[in-house]
Amino acid sequence: MALAAQKALLDELMGKNRNACNGENASGPHWSDEDVCKYFLCGFCPHDLFVNTKTDLGPCTRTHDDRMKDAYKRSKRCGKMGYEEEFVQYLKHLLDDVEKRIRRGHERLAVNKCLNNPDPVTATEKKEKIAALTKRINDLVKQAEELGTEGKVDQAQGVLKLCEQLKFERSQLEGDARPGMSQTKELEVCEICGAFRIKDDAPQRVEEHLSGKMHLGYAKIRDYLRQFSERRRSPVKPFRREGRTLEDRSPRHRERRFSDDRRLSR
16 A cells, blocks of 8 residues: 555656656656557557457557557667566466366376277177177077977067167167267377367368467567567677777776787887
8 A cells, every 4th residue: 555655646646657767758658658558569468369269368458559569669768667578477377277278188188098099809709709609690580480280389478578688788789889879089189279079070170270360469479479488598799889898998998909009109
């Protein structure tokens, strides 16, 4: 509360744009104002990426103004306010969420693969049982026909009832191997946005996925973080003008060069 009161007092005495540097417009709205989206100044606002998707972040409550973004990029304080660091932390948080979703997707596909692809030994045993039941059923059908021919109707009906039970047991063993059952298509997890997609799908559907809001949004986040990391790793080159570095123009360096020149002229 004390900090807020101090800020309100400074705003009243010096104006909201008291932090503006020389040459910056201090009369109107400024990019340093509280109601200006600092994420937008750094490049883009994540709230605009996933509108009407499963990962919708909701509308941003702060101002997005291209003129303020341009003014910030031209300002001498660009990159020195801590906005980029805060922006990167938020993007990493969003990326952590999608990485968790990608891991869960891989785990889910692994479980489904185990369920849909039983052990080869179990599958062989199942085929052997089905073959044995088929032989038993055929033998019972012949037995029932013989009993019917002999006039033993009640016995024949009992054999046929047992035959129906064996047929039901065989159908349970056959399961998905029954004729007419279509196998599901193999799925995979997108390593960019974590969405499920059909492996080796039609080009049109692949293009629809790649141009979707979720995929484009997370691709943009990953690209920004990659570029930010590369900029941080790249060495800072010394400022040069007319073939001289900042060290060349320092008074101590000029004095040392003058002394050296005097010794050489003697």
